[in-house]
Amino acid sequence: MVRSSEKHQRNERERQRVHQVNEMFTRLRHSVRLSIDKKLSKADTLRLAIKYIDHLKKMLENGKIELADFHFTPSSSSSSSPSPSFPTYLVSPNYSN
Template sequence: MEDDEHELRYCSTHGHHSKSKRRRIINVVQRQAANVRERKRMFSLNEAFDELRRKVPTFAYEKRLSRIDTLRLAIVYISFMTDLLENT
């Protein structure tokens, strides 16, 4: 964020006041903020998938499941456990 502040100060102190420059700077700042939000979102999503992988039983020798395989296995596991509870 320091670079953004420096860039904004530079433009305001060096007479670069054209609308396109300001718009471009704002777009850069907005894009960087969106990138930060997206990184946080992906980090949170990855943590949730890791937790789901730990909860769903797999064979120890299997490689780490992809997201779609994790979801499919979770669906099968939940269905199995539901059937088990209903038939007991």
């Protein structure tokens, strides 16, 4: 039998985990910078992020941007930690795959 305090601790850890995942999705949505104000689902956010990463890869391959333009800072599980800083390029919201 699970004790009430153990169950409470487990539930609290899960709430914190879900909160952190949601916070990271919000940051990801801001990173892909859509010109639309509609909030995307998590699945759509991931699809668009994949397309955005592919777009950046192609720009690197074509010499339109250089890897030196990307400045990464280590992150931790803390939400107050710095995040990667890099030029933002608009990606079309037409992200069908």
